[in-house]
Amino acid sequence: MSKTVVVTGGAGYIGSHMTKMLSEDGYRVIVFDNLGRGNRDAVLDAGFVQGDLTQPDNLDALFSAENIEAVLHFAAFAYVGESVNEPDMYYRNNVLGTLNLLDAMRRHNIPRLVFSSTCATYGVPQNLPITELTPQSPINPYGQSKLMVEQILKDYAVAYDFRSIALRYFNAAGCAPDGTLGERHDPETHLLPLVLFEAMRTQQGGNPDDTALMVFGDDFDTPDGTCVRDYIHVNDLCRAHIHALDRLVSEPSLGAEQFNLGVNRGVSVLEVIQCCEQVTGVKIPYKMAPRRAGDPPELVSDASRAMQELGWQPQYPDIKDSIQHAWNWFSNNQKLIAA
Ligand code: UDP
Numbered sequence: 001m002s003k004t005v006v007v008t009g010g011a012g013y014i015g016s017h018m019t020k021m022l023s024e025d026g027y028r029v030i031v032f033d034n035l036g037r038g039n040r041d042a043v044l045d046a047g048f049v050q051g052d053l054t055q056p057d058n059l060d061a062l063f064s065a066e067n068i069e070a071v072l073h074f075a076a077f078a079y080v081g082e083s084v085n086e087p088d089m090y091y092r093n094n095v096l097g098t099l100n101l102l103d104a105m106r107r108h109n110i111p112r113l114v115f116s117s118t119c120a121t122y123g124v125p126q127n128l129p130i131t132e133l134t135p136q137s138p139i140n141p142y143g144q145s146k147l148m149v150e151q152i153l154k155d156y157a158v159a160y161d162f163r164s165i166a167l168r169y170f171n172a173a174g175c176a177p178d179g180t181l182g183e184r185h186d187p188e189t190h191l192l193p194l195v196l197f198e199a200m201r202t203q204q205g206g207n208p209d210d211t212a213l214m215v216f217g218d219d220f221d222t223p224d225g226t227c228v229r230d231y232i233h234v235n236d237l238c239r240a241h242i243h244a245l246d247r248l249v250s251e252p253s254l255g256a257e258q259f260n261l262g263v264n265r266g267v268s269v270l271e272v273i274q275c276c277e278q279v280t281g282v283k284i285p286y287k288m289a290p291r292r293a294g295d296p297p298e299l300v301s302d303a304s305r306a307m308q309e310l311g312w313q314p315q316y317p318d319i320k321d322s323i324q325h326a327w328n329w330f331s332n333n334q335k336l337i338a339a
Contacts, residue, residue: 004028004068005245008053008101009075010046011038013183014116014172014234018072019046020181021238032062033075039184053097059104070112070245071105073098076146079189080120080294083142094145099152106160112248113153114241117166117258119230119299121147128266129302132168132258140294150258157255165244165254170230170262170301172237174322175329182329183234192231192323195273196330199280208285215269217291220298226269228298230262233316233325237261243310259310262301263317272319279323 005022009015010031015038022029023046030047040048051058053075076094077083083090098115105113120143121136138144149166156162173192175182183193198213218225240261248254267275277284306312316322 004066006030006032006068006071008032008073011035011040011042012074015074016042016181017176017234018238018241020044053100056100056104063104063108068110070248072114072241074116080140080142083140084294087141090141090145095148098149111162113164114244115164115166117146117150117168119168119170124296128298129300131302132260132305153256163248163254164256166258168260170232172234173231174233174325177325179328182333191272192326195276196327199276199282199284203282211285211287213286214289215286216289218288222268222297224268224270227295228266228268230300231267231319231322232262233322236314236316240306240312243312259306260301260303261306262303263314264301264303266300267319275320276323279327
């Protein structure tokens, strides 16, 4: 019989790619999502329960119905800027929602969780690349909310023998290589989709002077002055979760663990734009703009711990693959993006 897992936030960008990969690997997947920001059609043909983490009754109903082996917890708000303006939303959904989830899991004897954490928990790191031992000092409520959950998971491991692996994502990028799933946020704030939207607009004859693409800051202490990030293909990110799940099941004495997930390479905003030009064949216009609040200059992972201990290797470490897969999907799904 196939193993059953719950994916919270499985209608979102990373969660939907995760759901697809788990289904293809033979898991029975139940997505739990309130559809506040996700897309129902991205769940494809996995099981679906509409519910909210802030409603413990919804979670009890979810866990009563099935024999669930583990939960992969993606459901969260994840916009840095929004978290600065509306921290109540972030602490309620990301922290209180996760507490509700953990307590429902304990009530139903499900002691395994893979948690979506973030490099935003590190704040502005003193040294690069960032290892799991780099001090965590978030500079926005989003990163703070994720760090709080990491702490809760550590305490639950000691007190309740609750096993968890927190995966600290660097910048997720790209789409399913087979073209069946893409990246859709509303509003879209992420660099890669915005650069590709601009490529598409230009390709369709849009005036370069009307570009909506802004480069937020060219005066950072980085080689070209723009921010440097570590872009990891969404499928590589998801594959690491499957390794984490295997580890949670096969090593019963595990407590709470944390791993960075990135490709150990930094790419600047201007380099992202140049790569997009190479992939799309379009000269992409942009304007320089002031720095965006809360952006650290450079975030680059040292993910060697995940590579060694989870036995994981990224299959698409070159950002060009992420861009190519995203461009294929955007080009074939323009109506979905415009909707
Ligand atoms: N960025 C930018 N213009 C945009 C969106 C993002 O210059 O329209 C920059 C942003 O300042 C950051 C990098 O691109 O340095 C990646 O931003 P994104 O929002 O994609 O991810 P984040 O690093 O905030 O998680």
